[in-house]
Amino acid sequence: MSLASVKQFILGGNGSPPKLVCSPALIERAMVTLATSRALLLIGEPGTAKSLLSELLAAAVSGDSTLTIQGGASLTEDQIKYGWNYALLVSEGPTERALVPAPLYRGMREGRVVRFEEITRCPLEVQDSLLSVLSDRVLAVPELKSDSAMVFARDGFNVIATANTRDRGVNDMSAALKRRFNFETVFPIADLEDELALVQRESAALLLRSGVPQAPHVDVLRVLVTCFRELREGTDDGGKGMERLSSVMSTAEAVSMAHAIGVRGHFMRGDNGRAEDIVECLAGTAAKDNADDLAKLRRYLEQRVSKRKGDVWRELYAARHRLTA
Incomplete structure (x- = not known):
């Protein structure tokens, strides 16, 4: 969709009802952030529809909002990037067939938006695993020896993360990771x-x-x-x-x-x-x-x-x- 179409898709217009009640300026800033390949972080009080906004943006930009990482204290790096089918790993070794792609791997390979919910609830080492991905747009798979050992992000790949202001202090993001995101605050409905x-x-x-x-x-x-x-x-x-x-x-x-x-x-x-x-x-x-x-x-x-x-x-x-x- 074009930027104008994305805005209409979310806020409604020409006979279509709005899917979200929020400031049009917020939608415009979020779209510009994604269009310039900067990662987007939506922050705000719980219940202000940050997750819904990220879902709508992902659906409008890449036609798919299902590449979602749900943050939490138990989240591990392989749940973000990739894992392995252990039966195939034992029988064949580390091959592409044995690799199980996680949302970040799929988003980079397919050129789609990845949603990262409640990023500040994740351990710091899991958060910082995003640094090279957001900086160099490349994901290394050192277990593979072929050309597949490096996954280069296709056009269209990006990350939309959310964090509520009540939990931001649980595992606050490092300064290095913050620099790779544009922050947008989602406020409660004004009217x-x-x-x-x-x-x-x-x-x-x-x-x-x-x-x-x-x-x-x-x-x-x-x-x-x-x-x-x-x-x-x-x-x-x-x-x-x-x-x-x-x-x-x-x-x-x-x-x-x-x-x-x-x-x-x-x-x-x-x-x-x-x-x-x-x-x-x-x-x-x-x-x-x-x-x-x-x-x-x-x-x-x-x-x-x-x-x-x-x-x-x-x-x-x-x-x-x-x-x-």
């Missing part, structure tokens, strides 16, 4: 209406797959999204500062909560969800990382929600006693 529309659309799709024909009312979802935004940003609707939660209050979490509210209402009461369900679901979301967040959430319900106008807000405040430890 309330855009975030509300996304939560409404995605939760409805999840509810249909769960056998729930009706999504929560838009007024309930608006209160849910507003609560998430205020607890995430630390400001209320009037712009006044308030306590923010240390837990991840992302759009993805809001979609998951809207799904849970719809399931709860449909199967337990026969309705499409109520404001009281928001309180009970918030307890599990807010207290994941820090027990103090539960106290902050109680103060939010007592001090902020109590002053809001509207039936759903009043129902939410009336259900505050459901917020149990």
